[in-house]
Amino acid sequence: MTDDGTGQQARALHVFDMDGTLLAGSACLDLSARAGYLSSVEEMEDAWGRGEIGHVEFYDLLIPLWSELTHEDVDETFAKAGWIEGLREVLADIRSRGERSAVVSLSPHFFVRRLQAWGLDYAYGAGVEIGEPVLPERVYVPETKVTVVADLLAELRLGADRCVVYGDSSSDVPLFQRFPNSIAVNASSSLLPFAHVTYEGPDLASAYALGRSLLGDEAEEPPQP
Template structure:
């Protein structure tokens, strides 16, 4: 049996953090991004509106700062090992995140099959944010369906790993889900729940279907 494992990034692969927080830390803008994220989580802005304001906030961002943010971020242990095992078993894995693709796609070097994020302008920013390229919660399900079609699979073959409200729709659409360090939005509805800092332990909860 072939399966597709779909991973959220912020709060899931990243322990207690998010790409926006790690990027802002490199720029000394922790307070500013906390205020922006607070407004977003409170429902005060849409994902495209958040992206526009964050892009303005990060006007001085350079590629070396993105690299440092990625390298110093609090990743769960065992990510590379889990993805290597998934692929060794002939299965597939992907990351779907609302965060900027220029951060998410760095995970391709760690062995994930697909890394899907919001399409932001290239760093350093010279173009405005295109709202059409910014993902929302519903986009996670759409991308999952597109990946299933590409890999010759169905939703019944998928496992979702996530932590918060942005994963609710995907958890509802798929038969197996793992809440990783999750809040109540997904923890209570997930097939499995994991608290800790090692993705290998979360992955073991799914088991081998063969």
């Protein structure tokens, strides 16, 4: 689809990283804590972040640790996760303006997609599943984010100037290098040199206000129903 579901073309796209940006910590750590393997996976994530293990190897090691998790476990972990304040309100405001929202994450798609129940339009993440072999071509790397966003903008018939990207870590560097309207949210030092603007704080609405200013229409009122 190239419109907002009402026959009107989408007016802008807001792209969010999930772990560390919308979610304190990471989905993988939260799920691993639920499964009883938090310490082991913390060490794995540290090694992953240092480049000592690759993205596919990380999931090859991780997925077996989640073998006992049920859909109910995942639902409860999602509901109890440390989401940033104002997330649902921001997603609602984006949609009210005829714009679209997307989350593009290296974490599992089965976790990311649950945000659609809160008003997210597009969910993208690693195509791994509990109890199934890891397919390398379905595991995301940082460069995958650029491809996903470029394809989505083409589908929506939007230029890069109508896209705002929000992230927090080195995995967002390729995205920030490609799309100039970029906001570092509670970010690591590795991302800050690539950000157009930065935000530190607990409220997504404040970071989103910066995004609106980059679009040049921060004073615009949401369309009336």
